Amino acid sequence: MSGDGQELSHWFDDEAGPVVRPYAMTRGRTTSPGQHRLDLIAVVVTEEYASDPEADNSLSPEHVDIVELCRDAPQSVAELAAELDLPIGVVRVLIGDLVEDELVRVTRPVPPAELPDESILRDVISGLRAL
Amino acid sequence: MIFGRTERGKAPVEPVTLKILVAGGFGVGKTTLVGAVSEIKPLRTEELLTEAGRPVDDTSGVEGKHTTTVAMDFGRITLREDLVLYLFGTPGQDRFWFLWDELATGALGAVVLADTRRLEDCFAAVDYFERRSIPFVVGVNCFEGASRYPVEDVRQALDLDAAVPVVLCDARGRESVKEVLIEVVQHAMAYAAGRRHTVTG
Numbered sequence: 001m002s003g004d005g006q007e008l009s010h011w012f013d014d015e016a017g018p019v020v021r022p023y024a025m026t027r028g029r030t031t032s033p034g035q036h037r038l039d040l041i042a043v044v045v046t047e048e049y050a051s052d053p054e055a056d057n058s059l060s061p062e063h064v065d066i067v068e069l070c071r072d073a074p075q076s077v078a079e080l081a082a083e084l085d086l087p088i089g090v091v092r093v094l095i096g097d098l099v100e101d102e103l104v105r106v107t108r109p110v111p112p113a114e115l116p117d118e119s120i121l122r123d124v125i126s127g128l129r130a131l
Numbered sequence: 132m133i134f135g136r137t138e139r140g141k142a143p144v145e146p147v148t149l150k151i152l153v154a155g156g157f158g159v160g161k162t163t164l165v166g167a168v169s170e171i172k173p174l175r176t177e178e179l180l181t182e183a184g185r186p187v188d189d190t191s192g193v194e195g196k197h198t199t200t201v202a203m204d205f206g207r208i209t210l211r212e213d214l215v216l217y218l219f220g221t222p223g224q225d226r227f228w229f230l231w232d233e234l235a236t237g238a239l240g241a242v243v244l245a246d247t248r249r250l251e252d253c254f255a256a257v258d259y260f261e262r263r264s265i266p267f268v269v270g271v272n273c274f275e276g277a278s279r280y281p282v283e284d285v286r287q288a289l290d291l292d293a294a295v296p297v298v299l300c301d302a303r304g305r306e307s308v309k310e311v312l313i314e315v316v317q318h319a320m321a322y323a324a325g326r327r328h329t330v331t332g
Contacts, residue, residue: 022179037233039236039237040150040176040205040217040219040233040234041148041149041150041217041237042148043145043146043148045145074144074145074146076148076215076217078174078176078203078205078217078219079174079207081176081177082174082175082176082205083174087176087177087178087179088176088177088178089178089179107145115239115319115323116147116149116239118320118323120147120149120214121239121316121319121320122320123210123211123214124149124210124214124216124239124316125313125316125317127208127210127211127214127216128208128210128216128309128312128313128316129309129313130210131168131208131210131305131309
């Protein structure tokens with residue numbers, strides 16, 4: 001327990017803030033080596049040749065979850081964050097690790113400042129009408 | 132052990148993903164609108180304010196504050212196996228504008244949801260999209276008990292460009308929301324065509 005004198009200069013337990021816990025999964029890292037900032041709708045796909053991630057001791061359970069989830073069906077970064085109940089920043093770092101290990105790949109959405117093809121927009125309109 | 136992949140004959144389809152933002156003041160019905168058309172119950176993602184160690188965040192003197200969590204609700208519409216539209220409700224509080232930049236990057240367009248009883252709540256969103264040249268549509272959410280105004284009055288009150296569509300809608304109604312989204316895409320197409328014309332002409 002903290003003494004009175006120390007309370008001013010140190011944070012203990014909850015006082016250190018909840019930020020510590022989510023980012024403990026990334027070992028404190030807030031960016032991945034790839035440095036690319038993944039869009040919320042970037043799609044993560046597990047590489048077909050990715051071996052059983054559970055056998056890889058360097059991976060955390062959260063890494064394994066991502067590989068397994070994206071093997072069943074490609075998932076957007078936002079969906080992964082919601083599914084795993086982790087902050088987006090944490091999920092980005094974890095995905096960055098997996099890209100580095102070549103266990104998953106990320107398909108880029110339409111480049112920023114560029115509108116998608118007119119034909120895609122037409123498809124969106126007819127798709128919405130058909131809902 | 133589960134080896135899901137070996138049972139599947141073909142590789143999963145990698146969809147093209149698009150996003151439309153839903154902005155507007157607090158309590159105007161953003162999440163309701165997303166939920167009206169989403170095939171999933173709107174999901175919530177969270178971002179910590181301290182994320183990426185934003186160097187501009189000077190936290191000295193506010194150490195007791197720890198961290199702030201910003202929630203964003205989003206929904207999904209699978210239009211085709213290979214074409215998926217995401218709807219993102221923007222965080223309502225003005226102090227999270229920096230998160231909007233990230234959301235707005237690559238967005239197809241936006242819906243600014245307005246409530247005629249407190250129209251001023253959506254001024255900030257209108258300004259934001261205007262300044263960044265992001266095509267947007269103003270959807271006037273027709274709340275029960277609120278008086279109806281002609282769309283032209285709303286347009287004038289918001290000082291909107293003549294090209295910006297203003298539509299009356301019911302954020303709870305699937306058909307109504309579909310119409311609003313179609314309007315956004317059509318407006319984005321016209322907007323892109325106009326820009327191409329300016330560049331080439």
